[in-house]
Amino acid sequence: MTRIGNSDLDVFPLALGGNVFGWTADRDASFEILDAFVAGGGNFIDTADSYSSWVPGNHGGESEEIIGQWLASRKPSNVVIATKVSQHPDFQGLSANNVRSAAEASLKRLGVDHIDLYYAHFDDPSVLLGETVNAFANLVSDGLVRHVGVSNYSAARIHEWLGFAHRASAALPVAIQPHYNLVHRDPESAIVPLAQEYDISLVPYYALASGFLTGKYRSADTAGDSPRAQGAARYATPQGLRIIDTLEEIGKDHKASIATTALAWLRERPAVVAPIASASRSAQVHDLLASAIVELTADEVHRLDEVSQPDPV
Template structure:
């Protein structure tokens, strides 16, 4: 496994990370993983050198953090725990959001579930339009000073909001964000317009989520064939609703001709971007973790990157 600095911080994160929003069954997601399965996945991740483990207070309404904490008992040092705050956790006006009151409550609850006294990366899950960014950053700065949080980051923030966040920290001399977590993959490139250039300029690490586009970039879903048994899309009523098989098949053809798989291409292409620090995919099987970790062996050349751009239709106006 190779490691990269998370943005302008000294924190070294594995190029492949582990997403855990499929940890913790509940009424809405009865097929999600239980504690023992989650522990097996975490152990497999640590075994291949993955240190970046991404969770959030809302995943499985706390269960994901609880399972991560349980699985990391006695192994805390091996992991970078990235969690998030913002989503609804309790009834009442402060049961969600990014106010000082909510953040101070939620960090304690997360630390308890995670069975640790610090979080490596505390991320603002999405924007809270009812709280000023100054209040949120002052609360996070206090948590950093108290040693409960080591680094801070955003998620799902537009470029102008990231800019506002960085400049508020700069002007008030508060701890600044080192990362942002947006959706990003070969099939979803919205962040390339504004978020990515901003992150490049300010050296903010990008942690792409949905890197495999719900599995469409794994090669296991085929045009006109039902999803394989037990796969994520099997549970959907219209599994290929958003699937562009023309693009998927051309990417797969390119990968195979290069002696690789589309899965390896999905990771290698994201990791060809200098601002990408760690690519977090969820996994339901140990073999998935192993093949995801192995994908980093493919470092794309300039000519391979231009071929991929052509396949993606870059530079072609409609």
């Protein structure tokens, strides 16, 4: 287990992404995935109130509802639930009233009395940041939320959030959720140094680049493939394919899959506590869990650093 920032949340160093629940995984498949994750030692589940509102016929909250049904059915111990606010069709933005109403709706769907880690999903420049910070702080003081996080915020805005929180003696963010993986290393310029300076943990999403870093998509041709294939295939550039080849070579030495090796690299990055990865079938969970025990050598990390180095242009 590993600790999120300076909080009391001890988590398995891989978070299970709930974005597929109610989308590419129905209720039964989702239960099987969650069962396999917990049976393998996992305890950190990430979702959002908006998942999966983009699916025809869905309205948002489907993922939380499935997780809530699973929690009620299985009654697991020591499971850490993270969810987010600002993108649900009925609760868009980060005004104080919206943050409170969305949190209460998430609690009802999850069937829990508190949210372990509650993220501001996307920055909302239409609302004064101080209002949002205070809204989250009030959720903590009222016992609805244990800890606060931010997702998709710039380093500058996180600095502002920290300033407001310090001045108000409010709950400080313990986690940042950035888009971060071997083919998208943008957070290393500003987010990673900020996280290190303030002892805030990174919980990267798109850790497998929409599935590209599983090695499944080696072509831009995704006709007839899964709903996520188009997002993954855009990384099938010459550099992207070199990254896949390197992951495959390194993985063989560890008897590990491409996906496992990619997650193991990300887990070793500064300030990263637990990459987020999702599975549409329970059979995929093993490779996700395995990333927590694969230890890459310094030379292997260097090879992956070099092959994935962003183009300076």
